[in-house]
Amino acid sequence: MGPVVMPPGKKAEGPSSGSVARGLSQLYQDTEAADLSLALSASLSRAEDEELTSLSWLHESTDLLTSLGHSGLRSVSPLQDANGGREPSSSPSSSPEPSEPPYHLSTGPSRKPPYSFSCLIFMAIEDAPSKRLPVKDIYGWILEHFPYFASAPTGWKNSVRHNLSLNKCFKKVDKDRSQRGVIWFCQAGELEPYLDAMPELVNDSIGKGSLWSIDPDYRHNLIQALKKTPYHPYSPRLPKPSTSPSASPQQYHSPPLWPGSPLFRKNGGVLLQVPQRVIQHSSRVAAQGLFPVIRPLPLSPVSKRTTAVRSALGDYLTRGKNSLCSDSPPPSDDQQEDHTYSSSQSPSTKGDISSSLSSCSTQGSLSVYSHGQEATVTEVKEEQKDFPLDASPPLPQLLQRRRLLWTKGHLRTPGDTLPLKKRRAENLLVKEEEDEEMKEAAGSLLHLAGVRTGSNKNAQRACKVQKELKEEASD
DNA sequence: CCGCCAATAAACATCC
DNA sequence: TGGATGTTTATTGGCG
Incomplete structure (x- = not known):
């Protein structure tokens, strides 16, 4: 992997739309720093102080990458990738082409993003409202945010799947046991009223493969890995207001970090510091929904609604399993850390199968996956703590009854x-x-x-x- | 040189 | 039956 070199006095090219990009541009001019990564970190750190959500940094980080042209730390062209990303053994030079500008200053979608596949997958899943994605949608997210892969050989998809399978950070959610079960275990006529309101269930939930989610136990590691990337707002390259005792000076003045960098390797898999704001925000938002993975975020039309539906159904039908015998660690004393888990249950439902089952029998919870719209999320938010027992539609009862066998x-x-x-x-x-x-x-x-x-x-x-x-x- | 990590390729199985 | 998905193994290169 080539080193990150900052050519002196070179100006950033490409569009710089968006507040972060404008801030970046301003910062760039102010400091005359040629380090675009530094500028981005500063800009995003500033935005972070303005109570940006945990997803905002992700969006803006990737958006900015988009505006910068998705150049790559490793100057690997698609052609090189066709050779397995490696130079031919006969090639006199195995290092990246020196004539090409480094990641920060290059333009065009021809270069690899600086993120490892693990980070890419993590971002994709985190970017989904449901925090669960099928492989296909992971492909789509990566393609959408890093057009480099559009022209890259298809081997990268294999790498994605390889990562999903091999990396313990990623957890497979069996659709057979979640979504499809809804249909399989409903008799004719029982599901129609709900499907009318939620056609995505029919269109999307029956398909190949599983949904992939982040294993809560390893989510910190992924966050940590992402923090080590040079474009992340939590990149330790800049002084931050945090006063964590574990934050060493080296963290703040280290060279650019990205997955594969020396410090990344040294600290890989070791949690140094989890941004409290992320934790707090995740906790706050997660507590707002009956299904903690359904978040009142603006959902773009079909795909994200669909993932929300998938998530709701998956949670609904797997809640009993998870509640009964969860592989996740027991709730820690630190509630904030506990809430960091994107897929963890809300305090009112975690580990409580009885409340889970009863909540599944309420009109409110049903409305989430029946309609899967923003409005109904709000409705559930109102009802999440008091599950009315008088209104029990047939579907949840049906599913509850059948789940016992299922x-x-x-x-x-x-x-x-x-x-x-x-x-x-x-x-x-x-x-x-x-x-x-x-x-x-x-x-x-x-x-x-x-x-x-x-x-x-x-x-x-x-x-x-x-x-x-x-x-x-x-x- | 060795071990670790990540990327990549490929074979194979399974499912729809 | 073909393609998508998932698992596994092997190989390679970078790095400490």
């Missing part, structure tokens, strides 16, 4: 978040326990389905004991 054998996917070797080992271990566990879990689920509140502690306790046993065994 979840057998699908109560969880053991070790989805673990590395492959660990996953395999755990799979072996889990298979031995599976029968016992299934009986117990099914029993708990049946029991809980009949008890509306305050009776999930046994299930949680049982789950905890099982997890402890499992951990001991794996150690």
